Amino acid sequence: xxxxxxxxxxLSVQEGDSAVIKCTYSDSASNYFPWYKQxxxxxxxxxxxxxxxxxxxxxxxxxxxxxxxAKHFSLHITETQPEDSAVYFCASSGxxxxxxxxxxxxxxxxx
Amino acid sequence: xxxxxxNPRHLVRRRGQEARLRCSPxxxxxxxxxxxxxxxxxxxxxxxxxxxxxxxxxxMPKERFSAEFPKEGPSILRIQQVVRGDSAAYFCxxxxxxxxxxxxxxxxxxxxxxx
Numbered sequence: 001x002x003x004x005x006x007x008x009x010x011l012s013v014q015e016g017d018s019a020v021i022k023c024t025y026s027d028s029a030s031n032y033f034p035w036y037k038q039x040x041x042x043x044x045x046x047x048x049x050x051x052x053x054x055x056x057x058x059x060x061x062x063x064x065x066x067x068x069x070a071k072h073f074s075l076h077i078t079e080t081q082p083e084d085s086a087v088y089f090c091a092s093s094g095x096x097x098x099x100x101x102x103x104x105x106x107x108x109x110x111x
Numbered sequence: 112x113x114x115x116x117x118n119p120r121h122l123v124r125r126r127g128q129e130a131r132l133r134c135s136p137x138x139x140x141x142x143x144x145x146x147x148x149x150x151x152x153x154x155x156x157x158x159x160x161x162x163x164x165x166x167x168x169x170x171m172p173k174e175r176f177s178a179e180f181p182k183e184g185p186s187i188l189r190i191q192q193v194v195r196g197d198s199a200a201y202f203c204x205x206x207x208x209x210x211x212x213x214x215x216x217x218x219x220x221x222x223x224x225x226x
Contacts, residue, residue, distance in 0.1 A: 044154065046215070094212075103152070
């Protein structure tokens with residue numbers, strides 16, 4: 001089955017700096033890659049997603065890149081703010097929508 | 112448009128009792144997924160259901176756990192004879208049944224505590 005690895009497990013950045021979280025996946029049939037943000041004690045919330053026919057997608061301060069050849073995808077957050085502090089999960093999905101999640105990155109933005 | 116509704120939010124059971132967790136998907140969604148999350152850990156897939164069908168239960172323990180999504184009413188995750196190790200947050204997510212990969216939307220979860 002699919003295996004998703006996510007790095008780093010923890011990340012601390014100064015407010016205003018950028019944060020990058022990287023994931024790799026194993027199943028070449030995966031074609032949908034969502035990213036979720038989970039604040040403490042709350043539900044995971046979809047923040048951005050990308051499909052395999054696109055190499056990059058941006059939404060304000062958040063961008064995601066996908067390299068299908070290398071089976072890598074990354075989340076980029078620019079101009080980080082304290083409210084960006086949370087756990088971020090990458091995920092990948094194949095044809096029938098079973099989603100495999102990464103192990104999460106705990107992001108701390110230091111004011 | 113109401114989101115994914117899970118109840119109860121918190122559930123306390125003693126060892127050996129049964130736990131029933133409910134999930135009502137978003138309006139128009141016919142695919143339901145259950146995940147389990149331990150503190151400080153990621154989301155582990157348990158089961159994927161469509162109305163009246165279990166599509167993939169590969170992440171669900173064979174013993175004591177069962178899931179259903181009847182034609183009418185919410186999806187139910189049932190844990191029989193609970194043990195301490197069942198303590199976790201259980202999240203439900205739903206997606207539209209339009210085919211292809213669509214975003215999953217999560218409920219607020221049920222925090223299950225076993226005494």
